[in-house]
Amino acid sequence: MTSYIKLSIAAVLLLLSIKANSSPGGISQEQTLVLAANQVPQQIKKHRPGHVYVLFEGTPLLKKYEGLFLKKDTITNLKKFTDSLGYGINGYRILFSNKGSVDSVWQFNPDYKLTDKAVNLGLNKLQLFTYNDRTEITDQFILDYSSKLKGKTTDLWGLFRQYYVYTYADKEKYSVRNLWILSIGIDDYGGDVFRYCESDATAYDAFFTKQFLNYQGYFKDEQIRRYLLLGSHATKDSILSVLNTIASRASVNDYFIFNFSGRTWLFDDSFKAFSTNKDSSKFSTYFFPYDVVYDDEIKNRNPSDATDASRNLISLKSLQEYIQLIPCVNQLFISEAGPSEKFKTEFVKTMMQNSPELASLLNINRVIIVPNRFGLDELIGTGMGPIAYYLTHLDSSRNIYDIFSNNHKSAEIAYLLKSEEYKKPPSNNNDYFSVFFERAFLQQYREIFGEAKPKRRGLDLGGTDVKSIKAFSGNRHALVIGTDNYKAKEWDKLENPVYDAKEIAEVLKNYYEYEVTLLTDPPMDSIYRYFSYYYQNLKEDDQFIIYIAGHGDFDEGFLDDGFIVCTDSKSPEADPLRNTYIQHTKLKKMINKMPAKQVLVLLDICHGGVFDETVLGKTRDNPASSITNRNVLELLKDKSQYVTRKVLSSVGKESAFDGRAGKHSPFAAYLLKILNARGGAEGIVTLSDIYALLQKASLNETETLKISPHLAGFGQNDPQSEFILIPVEKK
Known part of the structure; x- marks a missing residue:
């Protein structure tokens, strides 16, 4: 993936981390811990905060540290906490108060760089700001937090003790209209x-x-x-x-x-x-x-x-x-x-x-x-x-x-x-x-x-009508992977894959009821462990989406294959056989063996299209066809009988664009736009719809908004199959 502008994206309050209930590699839990006043670092103390919280993601078994450097949920010795569990510190949140009420809140990353601010406007409204690494505002909006909390509490002290103050979906749903x-x-x-x-x-x-x-x-x-x-x-x-x-x-x-x-x-x-x-x-x-x-x-x-x-x-x-x-x-x-x-x-x-x-x-x-x-x-x-x-x-x-x-x-x-x-x-x-x-x-x-799909015609897409179709009666799963940082200096830092992955993950979770596992900057072994986990846990009637954003590589010589670059992948010179990369051929074999009948792979990486070997010169049949005007329930029943193994990539053999920092890659921007529309008037989103829109967008491309989408089937895919996303009814 080619980086367009080299800027660091702000680590915003909405940072999303969705874990599988029994995911591989141990259980991790997000917690907001109190930092004792005499332990506040000088970099934060100079701002004279009233309270300081530590955003921690790690072991939930903190009781064993009671008396060592913890007293209930308060860190009493930051140095000892950092020496033992510092890997899990994701940031610091500092609160300023006035007459017992929260006045404003600042948030810093682990390096004490400002990432967010929240200002209490009264009337149950917060004005929120996010910043990049040059302390420039990259986003601001007003959140109606009383609507978000739905009467559970309007206490800002309680809201800011939560690990997540707001999410991408909250911004879309509860922000005051600007x-x-x-x-x-x-x-x-x-x-x-x-x-x-x-x-x-x-x-x-x-x-x-x-x-x-x-x-x-x-x-x-x-x-x-x-x-x-x-x-x-x-x-x-x-x-x-x-x-x-x-x-x-x-x-x-x-x-x-x-x-x-x-x-x-x-x-x-x-x-x-x-x-x-x-x-x-x-x-x-x-x-x-x-x-x-x-x-x-x-x-x-x-x-x-x-x-x-x-x-x-x-x-x-x-x-x-x-x-x-x-x-x-x-x-x-x-x-x-x-x-x-x-x-x-x-x-x-x-x-x-x-x-x-x-x-x-x-x-x-x-x-x-x-x-x-x-x-x-x-x-x-x-x-x-x-x-x-x-x-x-x-x-x-x-x-x-x-x-x-x-x-x-x-x-x-x-x-x-x-x-x-x-x-x-x-x-x-x-x-x-x-x-x-x-x-x-x-x-x-x-x-x-009558050329568009009819609007549902009484079909309850979120209820029993769809569940009566066996292929849609299972669970919906998604593995979403974004990698910004790479240990090998030959692979440049990217600005948007993690940002893209977080928002894709949240849209799938909130708008389509997917159970999402989000991996940011994961090493190769971790990715393989999750594929093994899904192989052991998916059922035939489940849907499974895999989204991968980051660097990709392609060897036109001896290996003649494409590769996904992981955060711990070595340089091509140090690893000519790409043993520290995920090989497309190997990945296809693993995905093809997944028990789920319907599997979709979305690749926003350089050379992602070579996941389909026909890109290298062979012909293939039409990858997408429009859906005729018919009852949606009949369509779902018809398509549910076929095995689906589809891959949609942002480009073919060429390099993919990372996009401007904090503004999504072109591929992710269009994908989010489609998913957020939730099928428009028709109420369902098909892979054919997505591909058709991306193709149309590619005709309007410039050098800064470049995509050349590629769609193909692989493995056991039936040519008549279709991957269909069913949005949750708006509440």
Whole structure:
């Protein structure tokens, strides 16, 4: 796996460690121990905390140390504790109090580097921050901990005595909804100058902020992330940087608002500009950031910039590629920059990746407001663009965020906006803009064409209906492995495999009821022990998922095989026969012998595709086929009779990308997006669905978001088989 940026990811509070009940290698238990005041290290004492806890993972049999360096759950001698059990110290949590109440909490890793902060906002809310090794904030959000605890306790002292304060699933479920706004406005394009783009962008920013504070906000500025890029601040790098920031820090239940007020135009593949005597269907829309000027032709604003000016544009396709990584379900897009009559259609199709089926799977509640034809700079007499005027003059008693509702309120907002247009239409244009609701469109699409899987049709996917199918009556197991650190200096430290593995593990556990074993930086022998454990304990009707992220290797010569690099693997020079690696051929044989009828292997490693030997040159049959429109219960019964041995890898023979630190590898990001959608409107997730979406994503790849997914069967796999994930009903 190729590392993209070398940064250390913050060891966040949500650190997840899920153990099998009788896993190999002994029993380990997470505990939060109190550190006696006279034992606090100087690195922590200088902060003058009120209380200090030690996060310990190790033997549960601590009573035998009573009187030596422990008194009940209090460490009375840190040096002796460290000498005996220091391997199990995962961090220190320090609490500050005010008048008997928890005021704030800081958390440090074992090297005393700050990783997290929590601030008590009152009203049963905590503001949480995570940091990287340079003490830069990498994430922040507000947690409604009373909803998480469901009345068990609202005592923060008790909450912070727990080993896990929150998990990834808690963040998605109990975080207070935030607002993320990116509003872009550019007036000056050299010879081409607008009057109201920058003021429109400012008006959007103010309007959505005010509406959020009036109808949505608890804590005002703490919940709003505003990015207003005007004029010279709206460069290509700045725009894409903000999108990356939002993608890495936003939550599923947040709002994302995007506006671009400026110039766009159509170009073909050779960057020849569109003209009225040409077929617009062969041209694509490009957004003009501040980097370029336009005077009959595009030029770099900076005369010393020797870059081809076309490379400083942002294509609609590229914009979609960045936006698709933003996890927010509720997304609103506004642009008055329509360069042609095809702008609305192209915008909608691009945002949906030209596939209603894939858009349905991702289940994004996307609303798009754009001109039906050409965009205008001003609605005469208003000093604003028409859409900007209609939106910002919405009846102040109405909540614009109702546009995301799944009931009549969204239609009412659209009606009110169109009513403003009828009152004050653009000259000679009484149907200037449209409000496009993606979910409503997809529902109509399913009803008309019937090409997507029917929504359950009364099937209780979490209950007795599925359990009546023998192949789905067993348990669901997952072994999730992520490796960041390697002893051999030839293998670079990676930033994201452990981070990816933890979130994959938690989604499988919380959303699909898998019993998960998570291994981080495990040595080779430990991995083999777990495979042996599952071989001895799995039953025929169980489902088993294996996820592995980290470095991979491939020897094209004597060994002619692929390998998984373990944390204790030696360099290829020191171990030419790869005895300290896990060989693909050997791994396939072990997995093929697993008692479970349904087994899925997910590999996010370099050269992962060579797990399927046909990648080396042989042909194979179609690895994935779409599911026909049929009763879901019949589908499950049909597919359950076949033995499933499938492997899905992020790449074929080539190197895999680690991704930006703390932002998931491209493969893991897409996989999490699919799993979090829980099958969208259809209610089940098939491997074919996952593969189809990854294939679609690979068509949009850049050098920083590169995947080339490979899917194949192996061993006893039946060509008619399908691996199906059944989500838990939301509560």
